[in-house]
Amino acid sequence: MAIDTPRFDQTPKPPSAAQPDAKSGAQTFVKPLLIAFVLFYLGVVLVIPAVNVFVQAFSGGIGIFLNTFTERAFLNAAKLTLLMAVITVPLNTIFGLCAAWAIGRNKNFPGRALLISIIDLPFSVSPVVAGLMIVLLYGRNGWFGPWLEANDIKIIFAVPGMVLATVFVSLPFVAREVIPVLEEIGTEQEEAAKTLGASEWQTFWRVTLPSIRWGLLYGVLLTNARAMGEFGAVIVVSGNIGGKTQTLPLFVEDAYKQYHTQEAYTAAVLLACLAVVTMIAKAILESRTGAKTGVGH
Amino acid sequence: MAVSSTPESASVSASQKFSLPSIPWLVTGGYLTLMLLVPIAALILKASTLSLSEIWRIATSPVALSAYNVTFITALFAGLINGVAGLIIAWVLVRYDFPFKQFVDSLIDLPFALPTAVAGLTLATVYSDNGWLGSLFAPFGIKIAFTRLGVFVAMLFISLPFVVRTVQPVLQEAEKDVEEAAWSLGASQWQTFWRVVLPPLMPAVLTGVALGFARAVGEYGSVVIVAANIPFKDLIAPVLIFQRLEQYDYAGATVIGTVMLLISLVMLLAINLLQAWGRRYGN
Numbered sequence: 162m163a164i165d166t167p168r169f170d171q172t173p174k175p176p177s178a179a180q181p182d183a184k185s186g187a188q189t190f191v192k193p194l195l196i197a198f199v200l201f202y203l204g205v206v207l208v209i210p211a212v213n214v215f216v217q218a219f220s221g222g223i224g225i226f227l228n229t230f231t232e233r234a235f236l237n238a239a240k241l242t243l244l245m246a247v248i249t250v251p252l253n254t255i256f257g258l259c260a261a262w263a264i265g266r267n268k269n270f271p272g273r274a275l276l277i278s279i280i281d282l283p284f285s286v287s288p289v290v291a292g293l294m295i296v297l298l299y300g301r302n303g304w305f306g307p308w309l310e311a312n313d314i315k316i317i318f319a320v321p322g323m324v325l326a327t328v329f330v331s332l333p334f335v336a337r338e339v340i341p342v343l344e345e346i347g348t349e350q351e352e353a354a355k356t357l358g359a360s361e362w363q364t365f366w367r368v369t370l371p372s373i374r375w376g377l378l379y380g381v382l383l384t385n386a387r388a389m390g391e392f393g394a395v396i397v398v399s400g401n402i403g404g405k406t407q408t409l410p411l412f413v414e415d416a417y418k419q420y421h422t423q424e425a426y427t428a429a430v431l432l433a434c435l436a437v438v439t440m441i442a443k444a445i446l447e448s449r450t451g452a453k454t455g456v457g458h
Numbered sequence: 459m460a461v462s463s464t465p466e467s468a469s470v471s472a473s474q475k476f477s478l479p480s481i482p483w484l485v486t487g488g489y490l491t492l493m494l495l496v497p498i499a500a501l502i503l504k505a506s507t508l509s510l511s512e513i514w515r516i517a518t519s520p521v522a523l524s525a526y527n528v529t530f531i532t533a534l535f536a537g538l539i540n541g542v543a544g545l546i547i548a549w550v551l552v553r554y555d556f557p558f559k560q561f562v563d564s565l566i567d568l569p570f571a572l573p574t575a576v577a578g579l580t581l582a583t584v585y586s587d588n589g590w591l592g593s594l595f596a597p598f599g600i601k602i603a604f605t606r607l608g609v610f611v612a613m614l615f616i617s618l619p620f621v622v623r624t625v626q627p628v629l630q631e632a633e634k635d636v637e638e639a640a641w642s643l644g645a646s647q648w649q650t651f652w653r654v655v656l657p658p659l660m661p662a663v664l665t666g667v668a669l670g671f672a673r674a675v676g677e678y679g680s681v682v683i684v685a686a687n688i689p690f691k692d693l694i695a696p697v698l699i700f701q702r703l704e705q706y707d708y709a710g711a712t713v714i715g716t717v718m719l720l721i722s723l724v725m726l727l728a729i730n731l732l733q734a735w736g737r738r739y740g741n
Contacts, residue, residue, distance in 0.1 A: 214580045263482050426579070
């Protein structure tokens with residue numbers, strides 16, 4: 162022991178004096194190589210396709226770009242896209258808050274892990290399968306089909322079905338983002354508020370909500386991006402009728418298939434701007450909380 | 459905190475459960491039932507109205523088998539390549555400093571934020587024979603857009619962020635001391651990487667690969683635009699479901715949809731197990 166200690170004291174010195182030459186020699190070679198690889202890989206896989214959206218949209222000049230904005234089918238698609246977000250985001254936010262409260266504030270109830278997995282399910286189910294489920298439920302041959310037809314309520318090939326599909330695929334985001342924040346802040350402040358005589362609602366509005374606001378906002382942001390951008394689930398239930406049941410992502414595909422490439426890219430640019438805004442807002446939220454937010458799907 | 463407040467909060471939440479907070483529970487249960495569980499039940503019950511031999515015939519028909527093959531093998535390649543690339547990207551973002559690092563970090567989220575139809579549209583243009591990247595391969599007779607390679611390119615795009623985002627936090631918490639210890643004990647850079655750095659990262663890498671693979675398997679929007687969707691060539695299972703529905707073949711759509719649902723349940727289970735493994739590793 163007594164002999165080992167001085168040797169141990171000495172050994173770190175020679176490596177940090179002599180070896181670093183050899184190792185930092187290798188290091189200076191590895192570091193730029195890896196950075197170059199990352200920039201190249203991201204450049205090819207992400208940046209070139211992203212830049213292409215903007216180049217194609219404005220390749221015919223701003224006049225042709227603006228021309229699309231006067232088209233009825235395009236305006237209708239833009240309106241429907243906003244409608245999807247306006248309905249879906251509040252619904253999934255209220256659900257997400259309730260689910261996050263139930264899971265984050267009750268650590269030991271039977272089936273807790275199962276409940277979390279069920280909430281996560283829409284992330285691993287293919288959007289087309291999600292759409293199929295809704296067709297099988299509300300379609301003409303579906304469970305509720307005969308009843309809906311008798312009462313003249315249209316869900317499939319109409320806006321309600323598109324909303325149901327959008328709700329399905331964007332359901333987990335708020336709960337996912339709020340649960341870890343709720344667990345981290347603990348219950349001490351809420352208990353203090355209650356002891357001081359605050360009601361459940363007062364505690365929620367004045368104590369809980371302010372401390373989860375950034376996580377909640379990020380969840381809302383992701384829900385909104387998915388609601389406006391969803392393609393697979395919506396196209397299955399919508400029937401993709403131009404000017405009627407077409408959102409902007411559906412308009413992009415339809416225009417492209419009919420060789421109206423310019424119109425497809427005009428709509429694509431709007432959706433790409435939505436993505437850019439989402440990413441910037443995420444970066445701002447992260448710098449506020451000083452933490453990396455989790456994997457958003 | 460854990461010692462002093464656990465009994466208290468347990469008693470508080472126990473008393474709450476029976477009073478007002480039943481509202482969040484009711485909303486959670488009711489909403490999940492209406493929006494998720496009933497639709498899933500509709501799919502499974504519809505499948506159960508078919509005879510077993512009928513289900514087997516549709517699920518293993520040649521066109522379905524070929525669609526599974528295209529979907530899963532291509533998604534596996536995309537997931538694995540992004541596993542390696544994602545590990546390198548996470549390493550570079552955590553360990554190195556370089557100009558515009560923050561921007562590069564934000565860029566990783568692009569596939570999460572960009573609607574899949576837009577991704578499909580721009581990939582179809584960029585990788586077409588006279589596109590920016592497609593024209594580099596065209597002289598060698600390699601077609602990318604509207605072939606199985608196009609499916610691969612789309613899956614590579616949408617599954618890119620997963621491994622980066624699962625590995626980054628683990629790497630940030632990893633202690634550099636251990637690496638330095640390995641170095642000063644005379645391990646080479648490769649030995650340090652293989653024996654010291656990589657093992658604790660493996661659960662996170664595999665979780666990321668599984669998440670990316672699951673996402674790529676279910677992907678529809680970008681693939682349907684960038685592929686030609688020809689059976690036995692580049693037709694993926696989700697597109698096959700869609701085509702069956704368009705032909706009003708509900709039995710066909712239901713059976714293949716159920717197969718895909720079961721596979722995603724298995725993937726979800728695998729991801730949960732990987733995450734549990736990762737947590738044990740972390741402690």
